[in-house]
Amino acid sequence: MPHPTDAPTRYTATAMALHWLLALALVGIFAVGLYMTSLPFSPARLKLYNWHKWAGVTILALSALRLLWRITHRAPALPAAVQAAMPRWQQIAHHGTHHLLYLLFFAVPLIGWAYSSAAGFPIVFLGLVPLPDFVPVNPDLAELIKPWHEISAYALAALVVLHVAAALKHHFIDRDGLLARMLPGRG
Amino acid sequence: MKFATTFAGLMLAATAALAQQALVPAQSEIAFVSKQMGVPVEGRFKKFDAQVAFDPAKLATSKVAFTVDMGSASLSKEADAELVKPVWFNTPKFPQAKFQSTAIKALGGGKYEVAGKLDIKGNAQDVVVPVTLTQSGANTVATGAFTIKRLAFKIGENEWTDTSMVADDVQIKLKLALTGVPKL
Numbered sequence: 295m296p297h298p299t300d301a302p303t304r305y306t307a308t309a310m311a312l313h314w315l316l317a318l319a320l321v322g323i324f325a326v327g328l329y330m331t332s333l334p335f336s337p338a339r340l341k342l343y344n345w346h347k348w349a350g351v352t353i354l355a356l357s358a359l360r361l362l363w364r365i366t367h368r369a370p371a372l373p374a375a376v377q378a379a380m381p382r383w384q385q386i387a388h389h390g391t392h393h394l395l396y397l398l399f400f401a402v403p404l405i406g407w408a409y410s411s412a413a414g415f416p417i418v419f420l421g422l423v424p425l426p427d428f429v430p431v432n433p434d435l436a437e438l439i440k441p442w443h444e445i446s447a448y449a450l451a452a453l454v455v456l457h458v459a460a461a462l463k464h465h466f467i468d469r470d471g472l473l474a475r476m477l478p479g480r481g
Numbered sequence: 482m483k484f485a486t487t488f489a490g491l492m493l494a495a496t497a498a499l500a501q502q503a504l505v506p507a508q509s510e511i512a513f514v515s516k517q518m519g520v521p522v523e524g525r526f527k528k529f530d531a532q533v534a535f536d537p538a539k540l541a542t543s544k545v546a547f548t549v550d551m552g553s554a555s556l557s558k559e560a561d562a563e564l565v566k567p568v569w570f571n572t573p574k575f576p577q578a579k580f581q582s583t584a585i586k587a588l589g590g591g592k593y594e595v596a597g598k599l600d601i602k603g604n605a606q607d608v609v610v611p612v613t614l615t616q617s618g619a620n621t622v623a624t625g626a627f628t629i630k631r632l633a634f635k636i637g638e639n640e641w642t643d644t645s646m647v648a649d650d651v652q653i654k655l656k657l658a659l660t661g662v663p664k665l
Contacts, residue, residue, distance in 0.1 A: 337643055340647075413557060414522060414556075415522060415557075418520045420519075421518045421519030422519060424519075433558070
């Protein structure tokens with residue numbers, strides 16, 4: 295019977311909920327981002343741009359909660375057997391990918407927010423709550439920031455693909471039970 | 482002879498009172514704020530002129546007019562390219578917007594109400610522009626703001642008539658620096 299003070303062997307329900315909710319949100323917002331930039335100047339595009347910004351700010355806030363939860367609730371360590379079977383490079387990739395994902399969870403929306411502000415389009419959440427501009431309105435600054443939102447979003451997408459591929463590899467090839475730690479039900 | 486010179490003298494004196502009232506474009510500004518899904522987006526017109534014959538002691542005969550080069554609108558690089566199109570300003574057909582005052586009322590303390598006709602895109606509407614005049618040295622600065630309903634001027638047609646996307650209310654902000662205005 296696991297003792298409460300034992301190191302955790304699976305993720306908490308909160309961590310799981312945040313993980314899957316944000317996973318869905320990130321896939322969705324990426325798709326909207328790709329689609330909306332393909333549209334001509336139109337009310338439809340204006341609507342999608344604003345929804346994209348509201349979703350981005352929401353994801354930023356949820357990511358902050360997620361990080362706070364992670365800091366205060368230890369994530370399960372790799373089981374000894376799994377770690378022993380993992381080459382050193384893979385362990386580095388395992389930790390590195392997670393750290394980079396967390397970094398980009400914040401960088402991507404913050405860069406987007408900065409770009410929107412610099413371009414003279416402050417974010418008004420749900421069309422009701424004005425959010426602050428933490429960079430000044432400056433067309434030259436906006437041009438400078440603009441490409442980085444897309445670049446960092448693509449980097450995040452690439453890491454997500456890597457993360458999903460690795461999780462599936464652990465589940466179907468290594469059969470080491472790692473994926474089950476992030477799924478509700480028996481560990 | 483005497484009558485002619487006196488008359489000429491009086492005419493000179495009259496025109497001298499309203500001598501060369503002119504706009505100082507470098508110290509003036511005409512801006513507009515539109516709300517897109519709740520987001521206030523501000524733009525300005527880079528080219529405009531004002532024709533002013535304003536005497537605080539003779540409001541009944543005073544006149545204020547300004548013309549705006551609609552093609553000089555500056556909002557964002559992309560918006561500027563769109564604003565000239567027929568659904569928005571249609572600048573090829575209506576290159577200028579015009580305001581012509583019909584009555585000026587003093588409210589005291591340097592505050593005035595300028596009633597007049599605003600003509601944009603071939604559509605005219607009566608507006609009242611509240612302004613505050615402040616004078617320092619030879620300069621008089623008139624600042625004021627008023628709201629127009631863009632749909633009344635057919636600004637934003639077809640799919641853009643949806644006011645949940647771009648609000649009907651557009652705020653116009655004026656700062657007109659003038660020389661030659663008599664002391665208030």
